[in-house]
Amino acid sequence: MTQQPWWRSAVIYQIYPRSFMDGNGDGVGDLPGIVERLPYLAQLGVDAIWLSPFYRSPQADAGYDVADYHDVDPLFGTLADFDAMLKQAHLLDLRVIVDLVPNHTSDEHAWFRAALASPEGSPERARYIFREGQGAHGELPPNNWQSVFGGPAWTRVPGERQWYLHLFDSKQPDLDWRNPEVRDAFDDILRFWLDRGVDGFRVDVAHGLIKQPELPDWDGSQAMVEGGSMGPMWDQDEVHEIYRRWHRILEEYTGHRMMVAEAWVRPQARLAHYIRADEMQQAFNFDYLLARWDAGELREVIDDSLAQTQAVGAPTTWVMSNHDGVRHASRLGLSQPGARPHGIDSHGEQPDEALGLRRARAAIMLTLALPGSAYLYQGEELGLPDHTTMAAEYRQDPTYHRTAGREIGRDGCRVPLPWQAQAPAYGFGSDGMPWLPQPESFRRYAVDQQEDDGDSTLALYRQLLALRREHELGEGSLEWLEAPGPEVLVLRNGALTAVINLGHDPVALPSSAGNVQACSLPGALPNTELPGNAAVWLVG
Template sequence: MFRRKFLATTLATAVALSLSSLYGSAYAADATTVQSDENWARNSVIYQIYPRSFADGDGNGIGDMSGVISRLPYLDKLGVDALWLSPFYKSPQADAGYDVADYRVVDPMFGSTEEFERLLKEAHARGMKVIVDLVPNHTSDEHAWFQAALKSPPGSPERARYIFRDGRGENGELPPNNWPSVFGKAAWDRVPGEKQWYLHLFDSKQPDLNWDNPEVRAEFEKVLRFWLDRGVDGFRVDVAHGLIKEKGLADLPIEEGRENAGALVGPMWDQDGVHEIYRSWRKVLDQYPGKRIMVAEAWVSPRERLTHYIRSDEMDQAFNFEYLMTKWEAGAFKDIINSSMALTATVGAPTTWVTSNHDTVRAPSRYGLKELGAHALPGNGIGPNTPQPDEALGLRRARALAMLTLALPGSTYIYQGEELGLPEHTTMEGKYRQDPMFLRTKGEEVGRDGCRVPLPWKADAPSFGFGPGDKTWLPQPASYARYAVDRQEGAADSTLNLYRRILELRHDHKLGDGKLQWVDAGKDVLAFDNGDLRVLINMGTQAAALPEGSQVLLSSEALPEAGKLPGNTAVWLKRT
C-alpha cells in the first residue's frame, strides 16, 4: 500500500538521491529512508528474486545485479511493493549461495557492491522496498573463520566459533551423535587426521556456527549494520529455527530418524534460545530510521510455536508454509486460513501467504499432480521418473489460487515466475542437476533445481531472453517459450496480465489491510468478503452458481455461462 503514498514523497526522494550523488554512498542510507511507512510490511506484496535465475546482464548464463536492474521497470509495472533478494554474497556456490564465504562482499559472479547499491537506489526511487537474505546458521567451509578453525587445535578460540566435537569409538572414528543432514547422509564430517568432527546440518561445505559464542553474535550484529547502513529495508532470515542446539547434542530417538532432519522437531531445531538472538537484532534494526523488517524462515511443530518468532520485540513476519502445502480442497484452505489468522492475531502480527519459493515445487506443477503428497516439501521435487503433473490443470488452479491468495488480508510473497504461471522443469536430466540434496542422496531425492530454472523473457531469443547469449546455468525446457514475458505482454488473458490486474485491484481496494468475512457457498466453493469485494473460488469440478446480479471485476478464466463459476476458477465481485 505504501507505493500509493510514494508520489507524495517523490520530491524529497529526488533531493535525497541528489545529495547521495554529491556525497557518495555514505549518504545513501539516509536517502532511502525518506519514503518510510511504519506499517509497510503488514500489507505488502513482496517479490522474491533468485538472482542467478532472474536475468543475466553479461551473458555468462548466470543472473546478476545488472540483470535485475534492467528489469526493475517490469517489476514496477507488475505492481509489487517490495523485493526480496536471495543470497548474492561471496560464495563457492556449493548450495547456490547459501554457503557464504564473506557476508560483506557481493560475489563477482553477481556484480559488485556498487551495483547492489545502484539497484537499491533505483528500486527505492520506484517506491519498492528491498530486503536481503541473511544466512546465520552456517557459513561456507571457505569462510576465513572456518579455514582458521581447521588450522587451529581442538579447544582453540577459532574452533569455538563452530561446533566441533570428538568422535565416538576407540579412535574417534564414529560421529559424535546420530544426527542426519537435511541434505542426506550424516550431519558430521571428520577433520582429516583427527578425532574431531564438525557439525553441518546441511551440506558438508556448510559448517554450523556456534551461537553460544559471544563472538559469533557480535559479528552478525556488525553484518546487520553493514547492510542497514547501505539502506536495505530488512532481512529474510534463513533457517531461523536452527541457530541454537540443545546442550549436550543428544542423539535423536531412532524412530524419529530421517523425517526430523528436515524441519520440524529435535534437539537441533526451534530451541527457545533463538529468541534472545532475535530480540537483540530487533534492537539493532530499531536504531535505524524507517521500518526495517525481519522475516523468519522457520519450519516448526506444533505450528503454534511459529508465533514465538513474531512477537513485538522479535521478527515482523514468518513464512506460512502450511498454506503452501495445503491440498486442493476448499475445506482444507478454509481451515488453514482461519487458523493462520487466529494464530498471528494472538501476537498482533500480520499473516503471510506464500504459494511457491526456491525450495519447493512451483504451484502450477504441484497442483497439477493427482495427489499433493510429499511434493510440496523442500527437496522432494518432480523428476523424469516421478509422476508428471497435468500442465493445463495446474496452470488453471494456480491462476485461481493467485486470486484467492492476493485477496487475503496480510502480506503476500510472489516467487519470480509465478506471475507467468511458470511450471517446474519436471524432466531435467540428472547430469544437469546441481542441488546438493540431489547429489548427496545420489538422486533418491530429486532436489530443488526444477523450480530454479532461469526465467524466459523472449520466446524467440537465445536462452529465451534470459541473457544476451544462449548460456543458462540450468537448462530451460522448450515449453518455457509459451510462458515468455513477450508472449504474454500482448495477450489480454495471459497470466502476467491477470497478475497485473490482481495487484492493481488489491491496492485500489486495500485488500491487504482488509478484514475477511466468510460467506456460505457450498462444499467445494470458498467465498468471503473483504471490504467492498466478494471473492469466490470453485475448487471442485462442477460449475457453481454466482450470486444473482453479480458485477464481475475479474475472473481467473473466462466465464462461458452467465451466472456460473466453472470448476478450478476464481472470481472477484463488486459488492453492492
C-alpha cells in the same frame, strides 16, 4: 491516522538472482540484470523484492554457503552494482529485502579456515560446533544426527578425533550461536547492510540457530520442510534471544525495517513466537504453502494462521512457492493436487500442465484476497511450471548428489526465466547457455508472449495486484460467507467478495455480491455460474 508499516500488507517478489536476468552473458543472472528488469516488477505492481543470496561464496549450495557476508560474489557483480540496484529500486518505490544466512557459513569462510588451522579447544574452533568422535579412535560421529540434505550431519577433521556439525552440506559448517563472538559478528553484518539502505532481511533457517547443548541422539528423519521443527536441533527457546537483539538493532534505523523468518515450525502457535512484538515482523506461512487443493483444509489453515498471528499483533503471510520446492503450477497438476514431492524428474508422475496452470490462476485469487502480506516467487506471474524432465547431468542441488538421486532436489524450480520467446535462452542472457537448461515449453510462457495478451497469466497478476491495492485488501479483514458446496470457498474482504471453486462442477455465483471484476479463466467474465477449478472477484 497513524500509517501502518509497509510490511504489514506488502506483496513481496522473490528474486532468485542467478535465474532472474543475466546482464553480462555468462549464463548466470546478476545484479545488473536485476536493474534492467526492475521496471517490469514496478509495472507488475509488487511493493518489494527479496533477493536470495548474492554474497561471496563457492556456490556449493547456490550461495547459501557464505564465505564473506560483507561483499558481493563476482558472479553477481560488485558492491557498487548492489548500491545501484538498491537506489534504482527505491526510485521505483520498491523496497529491498536481502537474505541473511546465520545458521552456517561456507567452509571457505575465513573463520572456518582458521578453525581447521587451530588446535582443539581453541577460540577459533569455538565459533563452530566441533565435538570428539565416538569409538576407540574417534572414528564414529559424535551423535546420530542426519543432514537435511541427506547423509550424516558430521564430517571428521582429517587426522583428528574431532568432527564438525553441518545440518546441511559438509561445506556448510554450523555456527555456535552460544558464542558471544558469533552474535557480535552478526550485529555488524546487519548494520553493514542496513547502513547501505536495505529495508529488511529474510532470515534463513531461523529455527535452527540454537541446538540443545548436550547434542543428544535423535532418531527422527530430517526434511527440508515437513520435519523442520522436530528434534533437539530445531526451534529451541533460546533462539528468541537472538531475534530480540536484532529487533533492537532494526529499531535504530528509520523507515520500518523488517525481518521475515524462514522457520519450518509447527504448530502455528510455535511459529507465532518468532513474530512477537519485540522479535521479527513476519514469518513465512508454510502451512499455507503445504495445504492441498482442498477447500476444508485451506479454510482451516487460513483460520488458524489468522488467529495465531492476530494473537501476537503480527500480520499473516501467504506464500505458494519458493526456491526450495516444486512450483505450485506443477504441484496442482498432480493426481493428488498440492502434494509436495521432493522434485520431479522424467521417471516421476508428470503433472497435467494445463490443469495445474488453471488451478494456479485460481489459487492466486484466493491468496491475494486475504489480509496480510503475500510473497510471490519469480515466474509464478507467468504461470511457469517446474522443469520436470531435466536430465541428471545438469542437476546441481546438493540434495540430489548427497542422496544419490533418491531425492530429485530443487533444480526444477530454479530454471532461468523466459523473457523473449525467439531469443537465445529465451532472453535470459545473450549466450544461449544458461546455468540450468530451460525446457522447450518455456517458450510459450515468455514475457513477450504475455505482455499484450489480456488473457495471459501476467495480465491476470497485474489486474489482481492493482485491485488488491485499490481495495486495500492487505489491510482488510476476512469474513467467510456461505458457500454453495463443500468444494467452494466464499470470502469477503471489505467491498470485495472472492469465490474459489476447487471442485470440477460449476457452481452458482452469489447474486448479491456485486459485479465480477476479475476471473481466473481467460475470456468473457461469468455472470451466473463459476466453472470448476476457477475463481472470481466481485465488488458491489
